[in-house]
Amino acid sequence: TTELMWFRRDLRTHDLPALVTAADADRLACVFVLDPHLLDHERVSPARKRYLRQALVDLDNRLGDLGGQLMVVLGDPRHVVPALAKDLEVDAVHVTADHTPFAVARDDAVEKALADDGRTLERHQGVSIAPPGSVRTGSDSVYKVFTPFHRTWTQRDHGEPLTPPAALPRAPDGVGRIDTVAPTEVPQLDVRGPDEAWPDGGEGPARERLDDWLDGPVDDYDDRRDVLGVPGTSRLSPDLHMGCLSAREAWTRLDRRNPGQDTYATELAWRDFYLHVMAEWPDTARGAFREEYRDLPWHDDDDAFEAWAEGQTGFPIVDAAMRQLSTMGWMHNRARMIVASFLCKDLLVDWRRGEAHFMANLVDGDTCSNNGGWQWAAGTGTDAQQFIRIFNPTTQGTRFDPDGVYVRRWVPELADLPNNRLHEPWRLSEEDQEALGVIIGEDYPAPIVDHAEARQRAMDWWSQAT
Ligand code: FAD
Structure with a gap:
């Protein structure tokens, strides 16, 4: 088979079910589509654009180490992805499911366009620790309150993180024809961002930050997380948001017998909780939940x-x-x-x-x-x-x-x-x-x-x- 891995906010190689499955193909192309609508959108901060640019460069290097390469294509993914799939004669497109209303609508449109052409969109888990919708009350609904959600969530087996594929299949012949851009040359990504530089984006730097955090500071999280004047929290939120780190991997590496690490696990559960809420009640993106x-x-x-x-x-x-x-x-x-x-x-x-x-x-x-x-x-x-x-x-x-x-x-x-x-x-x-x-x-x-x-x-x- 010939397959396409479409990266979005899962810019990593570790613990990425979509990539592990896609790596079983005979031929594999990897793409990130830079949507001009999002690049110019006021809700996308300069800091996130700068992070994205660095993360794309890092991902290309990592895929390169595995024998692959990241194509970065400019355009509306609803048109770019089906066109690319057709051009490369792809059988299936793999993605990590994202649950914001915007992402769901986009993916539904891509899925339909692919299906019209006899191809499939395969959605994999990987943004949250427990798949949105999967942590449910006794009466089979999604929790509206965090504490009982957390109780059930904690008892769940979230599985073990996956290692990156040993190597990626070679690219389909047609990739040379595809019009790609270098992330470092996209003007909208070339932003100064906020005055004080945030540490570099990308899986490599993010993994180092996670290692450093787990190597000691997390133990004091309980005592220091609310003290405003000290760096007592992980500051991994951008890495988790952009998917340069797998939340599941971070969670599995915690020793929850340690109070600091246990509290940290609870914060990761909050992240999952809000993902569950948004996936179940998408209207909440626009207005009050109640x-x-x-x-x-x-x-x-x-x-x-x-x-x-x-x-x-x-x-x-x-x-x-x-x-x-x-x-x-x-x-x-x-x-x-x-x-x-x-x-x-x-x-x-x-x-x-x-x-x-x-x-x-x-x-x-x-x-x-x-x-x-x-x-x-x-x-x-x-x-x-x-x-x-x-x-x-x-x-x-x-x-x-x-x-x-x-x-x-x-x-x-x-x-x-x-x-x-x-x-x-x-x-x-x-x-x-x-x-x-x-x-x-x-x-x-x-x-x-x-x-x-x-x-x-x-x-x-x-x-x-x-
Ligand atoms: P840590 O204390 O180290 O926590 C670990 C991780 O758990 C965080 O990286 C984050 O992924 C997750 N987390 C922690 N607290 C929460 C929480 N309350 N809700 C959801 N996830 C949590 N977080 C974002 O990632 N993006 C946002 O846009 C965002 N907006 C917020 C707006 C408001 C008004 C409030 C009150 C909270 C918001 N949070 C948001 C949650 C939280 O403030 C940040 O996740 C946290 O400050 C990030 O710093 P950290 O990585 O050092 O957190």
Whole structure:
């Protein structure tokens, strides 16, 4: 047989069922299709484009080591893949199933076009640890609540990770005719990205990061994961999002008798949970999971949104986080929860604006996890938690950044403030402001809301709106 491996967000050779199956063919071509629609889409951040470029180069090298090669083709995959399959006289196209509504619609269209021509699209598992839809309640439905999902998920046998094929079959004769591009020469991928470079993309660097993480730091995950000022989390989210790492492999390598490693396993389960939710209820990509919360009268406050996005709210922990995002293209999980709560509750701005801003900036922007995180924060999602759980930015700051390392790093104009005022600089006396050279309202913004009032306003708004 002649077959085609169509890579998408599975840019790796380890633990990739689609590639292992495709490698049994007599002839095999490997392709990645760069869709101009996505390259120019505002939801695709510069950081993700840069990561993608590096990951494609890395994948081509790895396939090269196995005797293969990656063709990168520009165009709409709905046309490119069937045309390529025809041109190369391919029998079957292998993919790793992706479960966002966009990907499902695209793959359905490709599958139909291939079928019209007598070819097949074979979807394999490989984005999540447990295939979406497979972890089910006793009454055979998908879980809406994480805790019972996790209980069942943990008891499942997720299988062992697969090693890469020893070698790849030779390419079909026609590949020389295919019009390909070098990822390094695609202008849309040649982006500076955020100011602070994120570590290199690709399976090679990602595997080194995973090894380093499992070789010690993961053991302290329980103690350090919520401390904003230390690198206490894995920072593997972009590697997992782009599929340069297999989540299943990461999970299998954990020793869950160790509390840090066990907590880490739970975070990987959250990722699977949100994939399950999106696959089962695709409408959740567009609006609130709970129907009764789809038309809430959010405030269309552009000024407040801009202040939030630019890290100019006057709340140091919120501003530090938003500046970390614009500088690094990444944000700590605790910080994501704080800024999301602030936008939806203190400012009453529609969570979907925050969700879109995250997608436009995050290196790990992921339709499922991002949507799940935002709906969790807004109180519109699967969890039974209440809207009225409103984070107090000052308390969150003093609790999770007690020494002010995080705020001082990202809001340097506050670096000289004493710890007891760092998270509420508006309480500095005029004399102290003068002495420290930080005039609130000039050198650093005065808070754009009074949190206590904003909290009350949010609760009133919620009880009227629902
Ligand atoms: P670690 O703490 O090391 O966690 C390990 C891995 O588990 C992560 O790499 C990630 O793949 C997964 N994970 C951890 N927490 C979650 C979670 N709550 N939900 C789903 N997966 C999780 N994660 C994304 O990958 N992409 C997003 O676009 C995204 N948007 C978010 C938006 C909001 C409002 C919130 C509250 C969370 C969001 N998350 C998102 C989840 C989480 O914040 C990030 O996965 C995490 O901060 C990535 O850093 P890390 O790799 O060091 O995480």
